[in-house]
Amino acid sequence: MEQPFVFGVPAEDPHFIGREKEMARLETNFKYGVNTVLMSPRRWGKTSLVNRAVRSIKEKGRIVVQMDIFACRSEYDFYNTFAAAVLQQTASRIDEWKNLAKGFIERLTPKISLSPDPGTTYSVSLGITPKTHTPEEILSLPEIIAERKNSELIICIDEFQQVGEFPDSLSVQKRLRSIWQHQKHVSYCLYGSKLHMMTRLFQRKSYPFYRFGEVLNLEPIPLQTWIPYIQGRFMAFGKKIEEKYIKQICDIVSYQASYVQQLSYSVLLFSEKEATDESFIQAVDDLLAQNNNVFIEQTQSLTTYQLNFLRAVLDGVSSRFGEAAIREQYNLGSPSNITRLKTSMTEKELVELTEKGIVIGDPVLKLWLDKIL
Numbered sequence: 001m002e003q004p005f006v007f008g009v010p011a012e013d014p015h016f017i018g019r020e021k022e023m024a025r026l027e028t029n030f031k032y033g034v035n036t037v038l039m040s041p042r043r044w045g046k047t048s049l050v051n052r053a054v055r056s057i058k059e060k061g062r063i064v065v066q067m068d069i070f071a072c073r074s075e076y077d078f079y080n081t082f083a084a085a086v087l088q089q090t091a092s093r094i095d096e097w098k099n100l101a102k103g104f105i106e107r108l109t110p111k112i113s114l115s116p117d118p119g120t121t122y123s124v125s126l127g128i129t130p131k132t133h134t135p136e137e138i139l140s141l142p143e144i145i146a147e148r149k150n151s152e153l154i155i156c157i158d159e160f161q162q163v164g165e166f167p168d169s170l171s172v173q174k175r176l177r178s179i180w181q182h183q184k185h186v187s188y189c190l191y192g193s194k195l196h197m198m199t200r201l202f203q204r205k206s207y208p209f210y211r212f213g214e215v216l217n218l219e220p221i222p223l224q225t226w227i228p229y230i231q232g233r234f235m236a237f238g239k240k241i242e243e244k245y246i247k248q249i250c251d252i253v254s255y256q257a258s259y260v261q262q263l264s265y266s267v268l269l270f271s272e273k274e275a276t277d278e279s280f281i282q283a284v285d286d287l288l289a290q291n292n293n294v295f296i297e298q299t300q301s302l303t304t305y306q307l308n309f310l311r312a313v314l315d316g317v318s319s320r321f322g323e324a325a326i327r328e329q330y331n332l333g334s335p336s337n338i339t340r341l342k343t344s345m346t347e348k349e350l351v352e353l354t355e356k357g358i359v360i361g362d363p364v365l366k367l368w369l370d371k372i373l
């Protein structure tokens with residue numbers, strides 16, 4: 001059954017819209033072996049975009065290895081995921097591995113386990129440890145395979161910000177960078193959310209990944225691209241929506257792609273034949289209700305100071321936290337407490353540091369807090 005709108009999974013046809021410029025850029029970088037770093041807040045469409053660019057470049061015969069390292073907690077966790085993806089996605093048969101990864105796989109005793117995830121039937125854990133392989137050997141594997149296959153490899157790593165959380169992360173980053181930058185036949189596309197972490201990894205001079213590749217910041221999909229899509233989806237389900245409601249949908253969720261899709265879906269459900277003021281209001285309430293549990297969980301353990309800090313941000317205070325009047329008005333404690341609050345609240349991803357100062361990144365969380373605080 002075709003869905004009216006999609007959210008929570010990467011967008012594909014017919015739901016993938018816009019992004020022509022970003023697609024072209026990514027494809028060009030893939031083609032010429034230019035490393036790319038793609039950042040945006042969560043659920044703006046990074047995974048959807050890279051998936052699509054990857055599909056298109058694969059159709060042109062390029063070899064791409066894609067992996068998601070969200071679940072990796074340490075350097076060797078990462079190496080296991082990395083090597084498994086590289087092996088699985090560069091060769092289709094075991095005997096092919098024997099040639100391609102000669103010198104590497106002989107030391108492995110892969111454990112194949114049934115996955116609890118019903119989508120994939122098994123998972124391979126290669127059993128790589130510091131005793132079996134050095135980091136250099138693992139990180140050089142793609143270059144060796146590329147040479148043996150006489151081709152270029154593109155490696156896409158989703159949720160790359162996780163690397164910043166590994167124990168002894170800086171040394172890990174140094175190792176990755178120093179090996180990757182000398183590879184001639186392999187290029188990398190590293191993408192992730194958690195902007196404070198991605199920015200730290202890639203845009204601070206003192207960090208190993210500084211200037212590793214071209215940095216692309218994903219912009220929101222504009223209204224003019226949403227209009228024909230949303231109207232088309234309504235039409236496909238026998239309903240209608242005027243442009244002004246589409247603008248309201250986009251505005252209220254600050255153009256965050258996933259929420260635009262989710263809210264459009266609710267508006268569609270609440271509209272009998274055509275979107276109206278009532279169906280729009282009902283849909284917004286519905287969106288808040290659907291996110292209620294997540295937001296409660298995100299905020300229930302906050303301290304009084306942290307809640308006060310949220311109140312200040314909600315009132316539009318974005319940078320003047322140090323001022324005595326503000327600290328008193330919101331009861332934020334000492335200036336050093338403010339520093340701690342900024343760090344802890346950013347790490348909890350309740351607030352984000354932008355050019356405009358500190359803001360609440362999630363537009364629906366903002367609506368929700370507006371109601372309860």
Ligand SMILES: Nc1ncnc2c1ncn2[C@@H]1O[C@H](COP(=O)(O)OP(=O)(O)O)[C@@H](O)[C@H]1O
Binds near residue numbers: 016040042043221258
């Ligand atoms: N190009 C797009 N066109 C339409 N909707 C999109 C697009 N990209 C993302 N979305 C919406 O945003 C959601 C999250 O996309 P995803 O690619 O998983 O984001 P990210 O990887 O940045 O977290 C999708 O489920 C979909 O609802």
Ligand SMILES: [Mg+2]
Binds near residue numbers: 043046047048158
């Ligand atoms: Mg993603």
